[in-house]
Amino acid sequence: xxxxxxxxxxxxxxxxxxxxxxxxxxxxxxxxxxxxxxxxxxxxxxxxxxxxxxxxxxxxxxxxxxxxxxxxxxxxxxxxxxxxxxxxxxxxxxxxxxxxxxxxxxxxxxxxxxxxxxxxxxxxxxxxxxxxxxxxxxxxxxxxxxxxxxxxxxxxxxxxxxxxxxxxxxxxxxxxxxxxxxxxxxxxxxxxxxxxxxxxxxxxxxxxxxxxxxxxxxxxxxxxxxxxxxxxxxxxxxxxxxxxxxxxxxxxxxxxxxxxxxxxxxxxxxxxxxxxxxxxxxxxxxxxxxxxxxxxxxxxxxxxxxxxxxxxxxxxxxxxxxxxxxxxxxxxxxxxxxxxxxxxxxxxxxxxxxxxxxxxxxxxxxxxxxxxxxxxxxxxxxxxxxxxxxxxxxxxxxxxx
Amino acid sequence: xxxxxxxxxxxxxxxxxxxxxxxxxxxxxxxxxxxxxxxxxxxxxxxxxxxxxxxxxxxxxxxxxxxxxxxxxxxxxxxxxxxxxxxxxxxxxxxxxxxxxxxxxxxxxxxxxxxxxxxxxxxxxxxxxxxxxxxxxxxxxxxxxxxxxxxxxxxxxxxxxxxxxxxxxxxxxxxxxxxxxxxxxxxxxxxxxxxxxxxxxxxxxxxxxxxxxxxxxxxxxxxxxxxxxxxxxxxxxxxxxxxxxxxxxxxxxxxxxxxxxxxxxxxxxxxxxxxxxxxxxxxxxxxxxxxxxxxxxxxxxxxxxxxxxxxxxxxxxxxxxxxxxxxxxxxxxxxxxxxxxxxxx
Numbered sequence: 001x002x003x004x005x006x007x008x009x010x011x012x013x014x015x016x017x018x019x020x021x022x023x024x025x026x027x028x029x030x031x032x033x034x035x036x037x038x039x040x041x042x043x044x045x046x047x048x049x050x051x052x053x054x055x056x057x058x059x060x061x062x063x064x065x066x067x068x069x070x071x072x073x074x075x076x077x078x079x080x081x082x083x084x085x086x087x088x089x090x091x092x093x094x095x096x097x098x099x100x101x102x103x104x105x106x107x108x109x110x111x112x113x114x115x116x117x118x119x120x121x122x123x124x125x126x127x128x129x130x131x132x133x134x135x136x137x138x139x140x141x142x143x144x145x146x147x148x149x150x151x152x153x154x155x156x157x158x159x160x161x162x163x164x165x166x167x168x169x170x171x172x173x174x175x176x177x178x179x180x181x182x183x184x185x186x187x188x189x190x191x192x193x194x195x196x197x198x199x200x201x202x203x204x205x206x207x208x209x210x211x212x213x214x215x216x217x218x219x220x221x222x223x224x225x226x227x228x229x230x231x232x233x234x235x236x237x238x239x240x241x242x243x244x245x246x247x248x249x250x251x252x253x254x255x256x257x258x259x260x261x262x263x264x265x266x267x268x269x270x271x272x273x274x275x276x277x278x279x280x281x282x283x284x285x286x287x288x289x290x291x292x293x294x295x296x297x298x299x300x301x302x303x304x305x306x307x308x309x310x311x312x313x314x315x316x317x318x319x320x321x322x323x324x325x326x327x328x329x330x331x332x333x334x335x336x337x338x339x340x341x342x343x344x345x346x347x348x349x350x351x352x353x354x355x356x357x358x359x360x361x362x363x364x365x366x367x368x369x370x371x372x373x374x375x376x377x378x379x380x381x382x383x384x385x386x387x388x389x390x391x392x393x394x395x396x397x398x399x400x401x
Numbered sequence: 402x403x404x405x406x407x408x409x410x411x412x413x414x415x416x417x418x419x420x421x422x423x424x425x426x427x428x429x430x431x432x433x434x435x436x437x438x439x440x441x442x443x444x445x446x447x448x449x450x451x452x453x454x455x456x457x458x459x460x461x462x463x464x465x466x467x468x469x470x471x472x473x474x475x476x477x478x479x480x481x482x483x484x485x486x487x488x489x490x491x492x493x494x495x496x497x498x499x500x501x502x503x504x505x506x507x508x509x510x511x512x513x514x515x516x517x518x519x520x521x522x523x524x525x526x527x528x529x530x531x532x533x534x535x536x537x538x539x540x541x542x543x544x545x546x547x548x549x550x551x552x553x554x555x556x557x558x559x560x561x562x563x564x565x566x567x568x569x570x571x572x573x574x575x576x577x578x579x580x581x582x583x584x585x586x587x588x589x590x591x592x593x594x595x596x597x598x599x600x601x602x603x604x605x606x607x608x609x610x611x612x613x614x615x616x617x618x619x620x621x622x623x624x625x626x627x628x629x630x631x632x633x634x635x636x637x638x639x640x641x642x643x644x645x646x647x648x649x650x651x652x653x654x655x656x657x658x659x660x661x662x663x664x665x666x667x668x669x670x671x672x673x674x675x676x677x678x679x680x681x682x683x684x685x686x687x688x689x690x691x692x693x694x695x696x697x698x699x700x701x702x703x704x705x706x707x708x709x710x711x712x713x714x715x716x717x718x719x720x721x722x723x724x725x726x727x728x729x730x731x732x733x734x735x736x737x738x739x740x741x742x743x744x745x746x
Binding site for chain 2: 123150151152153155156157162163165167170172173174175176177178179180181182184185208209212213215216219369370372373374375376377379380381382
């Protein structure tokens with residue numbers, strides 16, 4: 001089957017290069033069909049039908065995964081999806097200003113997140129609610145960003161989960177620096193080594209900061225896993241608007257390994273991420289992982305995907321659902337009984353209620369919050385401005401105005 | 402502001418001769434060295450700062466003495482320098498980044514404004530970004546485009562950053578160390594034209610107690626009019642004050658030193674005595690630090706002003722070709738002309 005990378009032509013043709021590389025209508029149709037495949041390089045351990053496929057290179061990274069572990073991964077994904085759907089609904093009801101759905105990317109995020117050890121650092125973009133979950137951050141702690149009460153409330157040093165970064169690609173350089181620091185601290189080189197994982201999307205790969213992050217991490221041998229979730233869409237722009245080349249192949253140009261994993265396969269993502277982190281903590285970093293997945297919902301709640309993509313495509317990806325294949329596998333091979341699925345469902349319902357009630361009860365922040373942490377050390381000019389403002393607002397006390 | 406604590410225990414050799422006559426560039430070099438000796442978390446990073454010692458030699462010898470893991474010759478990309486420094490700061494290091502020339506800072510502008518400046522506020526104070534961004538700035542060196550600019554107002558305009566400019570060797574030695582010790586990110590502007598000027602050599606006492614970092618200072622007393630400047634314009638202001646003396650005018654000259662937060666207390670005090678203010682800067686005038694100073698002085702000293710605040714600045718043009726820069730830059734005559742206009746008001 002044709003795949004998107006075959007739309008480009010390595011051999012020069014007549015006419016300008018850009019024109020020569022443009023896909024024909026047939027290739028577009030074939031490519032759309034192929035987006036569910038990911039090409040022959042795709043690492044997959046669990047098919048969409050829930051069948052375990054052998055992989056001589058990566059099997060050993062999940063050799064000790066038991067049925068209980070698989071159930072735990074299933075539970076992670078169900079809970080994260082439920083929190084995501086609940087938050088999406090809260091936005092629709094006016095309780096959140098905006099929400100950034102992760103629907104469809106649960107396996108990529110849980111697989112990567114569960115591959116990390118507590119000492120490993122993660123740098124997210126703004127869609128990494130699943131990775132946050134694996135770092136012990138409750139979905140409640142994400143709501144402030146989207147309700148507008150703060151820009152993130154978790155302790156990033158303690159959780160090893162950096163604040164969400166909204167400017168596309170900025171965090172890749174920050175992560176490269178952090179990983180350099182892990183190396184400078186002597187924390188790299190053996191089984192107990194530390195590593196860093198940075199999360200970004202297919203659109204971000206066009207950013208200069210991502211390129212520079214690749215360069216820095218490479219020349220400083222930084223223990224950094226670049227985890228690119230290729231969810232096929234950067235708002236309305238498909239991946240071929242960002243690259244002629246499959247994204248994982250870019251790594252070669254920077255001198256480190258790149259690999260494409262089925263991002264809807266939590267087991268494969270776990271295995272490949274473990275391998276990549278292992279390489280990094282032993283000093284063989286960096287590594288690029290392209291998790292081939294699909295953004296099942298809109299870019300954000302303000303987006304309308306019907307304006308730029310066909311519903312056929314969505315329907316095709318529904319058949320590759322990351323949660324369903326684990327469920328089928330567990331059922332077919334006796335890894336879980338009905339009671340397990342019911343208990344996870346009940347837990348998800350309780351989580352949704354907890355999230356909802358928490359959201360409704362969130363207080364507005366005090367006005368002085370905006371002044372309080374601009375600087376670590378005092379700024380007399382800002383302090384004066386704050387005092388003037390607080391004195392002004394104090395004049396309204398009593399409700400005369 | 403907490404009094405700066407600085408390493409004075411430099412060994413017997415240093416204390417034996419704590420007073421040295423230094424150029425501004427050499428003072429910076431020794432200041433960086435002292436900061437690196439005092440704190441093993443201090444890193445120096447930038448283009449050509451290691452083996453070469455920087456294109457201006459400000460980091461000369463540091464890599465040789467502190468090693469390649471503390472003095473990093475980075476790849477050639479400014480956003481990369483600043484973006485990775487953010488990660489290093491989050492990790493617990495105190496990076497001192499060199500931007501090779503003022504006009505090359507803009508590829509890093511996004512990281513500076515979006516991450517360096519905002520991380521502390523974004524995390525409600527949980528994440529500190531203690532880093533210094535050194536920027537050789539200003540004109541007068543006959544350079545090609547992008548090598549003579551004064552971009553400090555962009556950064557003073559940005560909440561979350563602190564911005565300072567040194568004008569002499571004594572300040573250079575102390576201010577760089579104080580900036581490195583500061584828990585906030587500091588843009589550190591250095592008047593590159595005077596890095597190696599023999600006539601700006603000064604006795605630096607490395608055992609002295611330095612002035613606070615975020616404080617402006619009266620560098621020449623007077624009563625006829627107040628001249629406020631910073632960085633390379635201090636020399637112009639002082640030269641103008643000397644020349645004005647021949648005409649019987651006693652100009653008071655104030656070195657701002659800190660551009661954000663501004664410390665305008667000494668300026669207000671001075672203007673209340675002189676009634677006249679001339680602000681000198683190489684940066685274009687429009688929407689700049691000089692505009693800010695004029696606005697604040699009219700707000701605080703309205704009834705003391707005998708004349709409008711006047712500004713002597715670079716023009717609102719791109720920095721011109723080198724053969725024109727003497728017209729662009731504030732010089733002694735333009736400052737004296739502004740003094741005359743202020744007095745004749």
